[in-house]
Amino acid sequence: MDVLCPYPYASKWIRSKPNCEPPVSFLSLHIPFRFFTQCVSFGRRFRTCDSVSPKSMEVSGSDSDGRTFSNAEEMWREHAGDDNRKTQWYSDGVAYWEGVEASVEGVLGGFGQVNDADINGSEAFLNTLLAERFVDGGKSRHLVALDCGSGIGRITKNLLLRYFNEVDLLEPVAHFLDAARESLAPENHTAPDMHKATNFFCVPLQEFTPDAGRYDVIWVQWCIGHLTDNDFVSFFKRAKIGLKPGGFFVLKENIARNGFVLDKEDRSVTRSDLYFKELFTRCGLHLYKSRDQRGLPEELFAVRMYALTTDTAKKASKTRSKSQANRPGIIK
Numbered sequence: 399m400d401v402l403c404p405y406p407y408a409s410k411w412i413r414s415k416p417n418c419e420p421p422v423s424f425l426s427l428h429i430p431f432r433f434f435t436q437c438v439s440f441g442r443r444f445r446t447c448d449s450v451s452p453k454s455m456e457v458s459g460s461d462s463d464g465r466t467f468s469n470a471e472e473m474w475r476e477h478a479g480d481d482n483r484k485t486q487w488y489s490d491g492v493a494y495w496e497g498v499e500a501s502v503e504g505v506l507g508g509f510g511q512v513n514d515a516d517i518n519g520s521e522a523f524l525n526t527l528l529a530e531r532f533v534d535g536g537k538s539r540h541l542v543a544l545d546c547g548s549g550i551g552r553i554t555k556n557l558l559l560r561y562f563n564e565v566d567l568l569e570p571v572a573h574f575l576d577a578a579r580e581s582l583a584p585e586n587h588t589a590p591d592m593h594k595a596t597n598f599f600c601v602p603l604q605e606f607t608p609d610a611g612r613y614d615v616i617w618v619q620w621c622i623g624h625l626t627d628n629d630f631v632s633f634f635k636r637a638k639i640g641l642k643p644g645g646f647f648v649l650k651e652n653i654a655r656n657g658f659v660l661d662k663e664d665r666s667v668t669r670s671d672l673y674f675k676e677l678f679t680r681c682g683l684h685l686y687k688s689r690d691q692r693g694l695p696e697e698l699f700a701v702r703m704y705a706l707t708t709d710t711a712k713k714a715s716k717t718r719s720k721s722q723a724n725r726p727g728i729i730k
């Protein structure tokens with residue numbers, strides 16, 4: 399079971415996942431006894447629910463105040479169950495990030511030191527996918543990516559711009575996007591000459607529809623927890639039209655051990671692997687490949703990368719007609 403880490407400077411996004419054991423730095427901070435007793439009772443509750451229902455959305459979850467919900471539907475009804483609550487949910491989420499410094503440390507919730515491991519893990523996964531999905535690993539294509547919930551453009555700058563001829567960024571928080579625009583200006587990055595950040599969309603995912611057939615890869619990292627289940631599903635259904643043939647999504651996220659964990663402060667939900675898989679099915683997406691991120695500090699949530707496709711083909715066809723190559727992916 400996952401619990402929020404109540405020690406100061408804990409990340410809102412990369413949270414503690416102890417087996418009721420706090421991280422070492424946390425131990426020195428005189429944790430209230432209440433915290434441990436809560437862990438024990440939550441643990442029991444999770445195990446019970448897990449064994450009763452195979453459906454992750456029917457498994458209980460908890461919030462950052464230690465409250466439990468018997469299932470995800472109950473949590474969503476309470477937090478985004480009507481138009482007013484849903485509007486509040488999204489505006490609170492953006493307001494949280496508006497108060498965060500536009501830096502690597504800021505977007506990683508005080509865990510800037512995980513940047514290198516994160517980028518290296520993503521790069522290895524991306525290389526595998528490009529090699530498998532595209533002829534010549536995509537070298538003969540004009541590769542275009544979309545970085546969703548891009549923050550300050552950390553992933554674009556450190557990874558995507560080295561592989562993609564063009565990268566578009568989508569980010570609802572204006573001061574993050576301004577910082578991205580600045581740091582991705584041609585004079586401020588070392589990516590190959592012809593590679594550039596092209597469009598900067600200041601909109602949230604739940605309101606975005608991509609241009610048809612523009613992207614080889616749509617990268618969604620550490621931001622999908624802000625979307626309700628219904629908006630998660632409708633975003634991916636709309637976004638499929640944005641993929642080129644053979645294109646794919648990469649979703650990289652924190653993973654709850656069971657059910658879900660709601661962070662009331664930044665209005666985000668950390669979902670379990672099973673929960674994600676049920677949502678992928680609702681999106682009509684095929685789980686092409688997944689990989690665990692390694693090398694992150696023990697006290698943090700597990701992080702998993704999912705490659706999602708609109709087709710079920712294991713590998714991309716090596717011969718593709720010109721007319722097919724210019725057509726957007728099929729919407730299922």
Ligand SMILES: C[S@@+](CC[C@H](N)C(=O)[O-])C[C@H]1O[C@@H](n2cnc3c(N)ncnc32)[C@H](O)[C@@H]1O
Pocket residue numbers: 411488491492495505506507546547548549550551552553568569570571574601602603604619620621624625
């Ligand atoms: C933990 S940061 C991660 C930023 C970036 N993906 C990275 O890994 O460096 C979460 C990002 O999600 C953005 N975000 C919050 N609500 C969002 C929404 N509804 N749609 C898209 N992005 C959102 C935040 O503004 C923030 O930039």
